[in-house]
Amino acid sequence: MPKGARGPRRGGGLAVLVLLLGLAAVASLAVGARSLSPSEVWHGLFAEPTADQRLNEIRLIVQTVRVPRMVLAIVAGAALGVGGALIQGYTRNPIADTGLLGINAGASFAVVFAISVFGFADPAQYVWFALAGAALAGAVVFGLASLGRGAGNPLTLALAGQGVTVFLTAMTTAVALNDQASLNALRFWNSGSISGVGFDVIWPVTGLIAAGLALATATLPSINLLNLGDDVARGLGVDIARSRIRGIAAITLLAGAATAACGPIAFLGLMVAHVARHLTGPDYRWLVPYAGLLGALVLLLCDMVGRVVVRPEELDAGVLVALLGAPFFAALVWRGKLKSA
C-alpha cells in the first residue's frame, strides 16, 4: 500500500475512535442502576442545587458517581492500552502484558501487606500502597535486568519480570492464606473495578498517567527503530539503553497508576495492542494512539455493561474485559486477522 494513501485513512480512523469514545462517555453518564434521560444528565451536570429533592438526587448521582467513573475508565483504559502497546514493542513478545514487569504482583502484594500489617480496610487508603508496590516492583525488575552489560535486553527483562512476579505472588498468597481479612480484600481487588474511587484519588493518578503518556510520546520514534534490531537501531543513532529506560519508566507509570486505582485489569493492554496493530500496521507512532483510544473505549463500555447486566448488582469491569473481550479477540486470531509483531 502506498504510504501517502495510508496516512489520511489512519487519521480518519483516529477521528472515528475519538468520536466513539465521546459518545460512549456521554452514554456512560446515563446508564446505571438508575437510568437517566438526556435532560436529567444535563441537569445533573450543570444545574445549581435546588429545592427539588429529585433533581438534587440526580445531581448527586451524576457528579459524585458517574462522572468520576467515566473519567477513571477513560484515563485507566488509555493508560493500559498505551502501556500494552509499549511493552509489546519493547519486549518484541506478542504475549507481553502490562503485568509482565511485576507491576500487578507488586500492587497486589502491597495491598495485602497494607491490610494485614496496618489493618486498612478502605480501598481509598491502600491505593497509595498499591502505587508504591507497583513502582517498587517495576524498578526492581528493571534494575535486575539492567545489571551488568545486558542493559535491558528484552528477553532478560521479560524473564526477570516473571521471576519477580512469581515470587511476589507467592508472598501474597502466603499472607492471604493465613489472614482472612487480606484474602477477603484480595478477591475484590483482583477483579479490577472502576467504581468506588473519588476525585481525590483520580487526580493524582491522572497526573502520573499524563507524565507516562508524555514520556511514551517522546519514545515512539525510537521503538520503530528498535524493532529493526539493536544493531540497525544503533547504526541509525538510537541510544538503545536510554530509549529502553524511558520506555520502561513510561510503562511503569502508566500501568502502575492504572492498576493502583482500579486493581489488576488483565488482558486489556494485550488485546488492544494487537487490534491496534491490525488497524494501523506496525508503525508505533500510529499504533500507540490507537491502542490508547481503544483501551479507553473498551474499558468504558465494559464498565457500562457491568452496571446493567446483573442489576442491581454490578459486574466488575476487569472481569468483563476478559469475558467479553477474549472471545472476540480469539475469533480475530482464529480468522487469521492478526499478524505477529
Added chain:
Amino acid sequence: MSGLDVQPRVAAGVRFGRVSFVWRPRAVLVTALLAAATFAVFCVSVSIGDFRISLPRVVATIFGRGDPFDEFVVMDLRMPRALAGLVVGIAMGVSGALIQSLARNPLASPDILGVTGGASAVAVFLVTVSGGASAAVAGTVGLSTAALAGGLGTGLLVYALTWRRGIDGFRLVLIGISVSAVMQALTTWLLATADIRDVAKAQAWLVGSLDNRSWEEVRIAFWCTLVLLVVVVSAAFQFKPLHLGDEVAAGLGVRYSAVRAVLMLCAVLLAGAAVSAAGPVPFVALVAPQIAMRLVGSPTPPLAASGLAGALLLIGSDLVARTALPTALPVGVVTAAIGGPFLVYLLVRANLRRRT
C-alpha cells in the same frame, strides 16, 4: 568474504549404527547431577517426618529390602506424597519445555494451554457454588476428577481453536491466552461473589498441594506421565530440528506438522496429569525449563533436564515447607518463592558475565 578460513567450534558427534547424537559433556553432566540431586532429596524427604528413618534404611526399603515397619512408614505413608511431587514436577517441567519450544516463546507455559485455568475454574465453581448440580458432581466424581475434566476440556478447546492445517506458535499463544483469560475471569468472579469460608478453601486448592495424597491418585498420574514421556522421547529426535524453523525442519525430513501436533497434545495431557495429582501448582512449568536451560547452557529448553529441574524444585520445596518453615504453607507457595528468585539469580549472573 575476506577468504579467512575460520573453523567454527562444533561439538563432537557420536554415532552408534543408525543412532547418532551430539556429545555435549556439560548437558550430560548437569542432567546426571540433577537426577542424583533429585534422588537424594527424594530420599531425604521420605526419611524425615514425625518418625525419622535413617537414609540407608530408606534406600534399602525403596529397593525392597526393608523391615516391615520401615516398609509401612516409607511405602504406605510417605511414598505417595514424595512420588506425587516427583511425578508432578517431571510432568510440569517437560510440559513447560515442550510448550516453550513449540511456541518459541520463553514466557509460554501450560497456563496458556488453558489446562490449569480450566481446572481452576471448575474446581472453584464446585467449591463455591453450593447445592444442585455442583453438589451432585462433586459428590459423585470428586473434585479432582471434575477439575481434571475441566482442564483437559479447556486444553483441547485451545488445541481445536489453534488447529488450522497445523499448529502455529503465534496463534497458539494468542488463542491460549484468550481462553485462559476467560477462565481466569470466571474464577475471579466466582471468588468475589462467594462466601469467604469457601473462598479460603478454593484458594487452598488453587495453590496446589501434596498433602494427603493416596496411592490411587498417584498411581494414575504416574502411569499417565510414564506413557506420555515415552511418546515424547520417541518424538524427541524429530523435535530438535523444529527450532531451526519449519522450512529447515521440512528439508531435514521432519514432518513438522504431525510432530508438533503430537507433542502439543502430550504437553496438554502432561499438564492434566500434574493437575490431577497436585492441583494447579503454579509457575513450575514456566520456571523449570528456563532454569534447566541456563544450567545446561543450551539455547532451547532441554527436555530431560527440565523435567528433573521441575521435580527437584517441587520435592525440594515440599521438604522446605514441611521442615524449615514455622507455619504450614502449601508446596505451590514455596515452589514459587524459591523458583522465582533462583531464575532471577541465573539471569543476573549471566548478565554480569556477558562481555559485550
